[in-house]
Amino acid sequence: MLISTRRALRNAAAVVTATAALFTGAAIVAPGASALPGDPYTCDTWIGVFSASHSPTMRISADIPYSNGIYSKQCTLVKNDRGGGVTALQKSLKHCYKQNIAIDGSFGPATFTALKNAQKSHGLSADGAYGYYTSRTLKFPYFTPTGAFYNCH
Numbered sequence: 001m002l003i004s005t006r007r008a009l010r011n012a013a014a015v016v017t018a019t020a021a022l023f024t025g026a027a028i029v030a031p032g033a034s035a036l037p038g039d040p041y042t043c044d045t046w047i048g049v050f051s052a053s054h055s056p057t058m059r060i061s062a063d064i065p066y067s068n069g070i071y072s073k074q075c076t077l078v079k080n081d082r083g084g085g086v087t088a089l090q091k092s093l094k095h096c097y098k099q100n101i102a103i104d105g106s107f108g109p110a111t112f113t114a115l116k117n118a119q120k121s122h123g124l125s126a127d128g129a130y131g132y133y134t135s136r137t138l139k140f141p142y143f144t145p146t147g148a149f150y151n152c153h
Contacts, residue, residue, distance in 0.1 A: 040069025043077045043085025043130065051142060051153070060142040060150045063088040065130065077130035081107040088140070089130055093118055095141035096152035 043065035050061045065085035067075035077085055087105040094101055099114035115134070116126040122137045130138075139152040 041067060041076050042069070042081060043067055043075035043083075043089070044069065045084040046088035047073065049140075058144065060144055062140040062142045062153070063091060064140050065089055065135070073135060074132060075135070077107055079107055079109075079112050079128065086111065089115070089138075092138055092140045092152075095149055096139040097121065 045066050045068055046063040047066035048061050049064055050059050064073055065075060065088045066073055077089055082105055086107045087103060090101055090103045090111055093099040093114040097118045101110045101114045112128040116128045119126040119134060124133055141152050142150040144150050
């Protein structure tokens with residue numbers, strides 16, 4: 001009986017160790033967003049959203065991060081991502097949150113810090129990742145048909 005108890009404890013310890021390794025690996029590989037190229041949840045492009053302005057003859061538009069993989073605005077962006085989704089996020093951070101960053105489509109350290117500042121301004125967890133709550137809270141810049149900045153919504 002003593003041998004079977006030791007074996008059971010050893011097996012339980014192995015299961016706990018393996019489970020902890022899985023969770024630790026998952027946290028390193030996927031910190032709340034995409035980790036692999038081509039992940040459908042990554043904001044790989046932008047969508048132009050149009051809104052009627054004060055004039056019925058003039059329309060304004062905004063670029064919002066979007067995923068062609070899931071056809072949704074509920075997508076994620078993290079450090080080292082690239083593309084149209086990052087460009088749309090950078091436009092928001094620069095125009096609506098007055099962050100001094102380049103609009104280059106590359107989610108680097110400057111974009112990471114600027115996003116954390118914007119998250120703090122809304123009382124969100126400042127993790128520097130663009131995800132569900134951040135996408136629902138951030139304002140995006142609207143532009144006139146000539147490309148002039150209009151305002152943030």
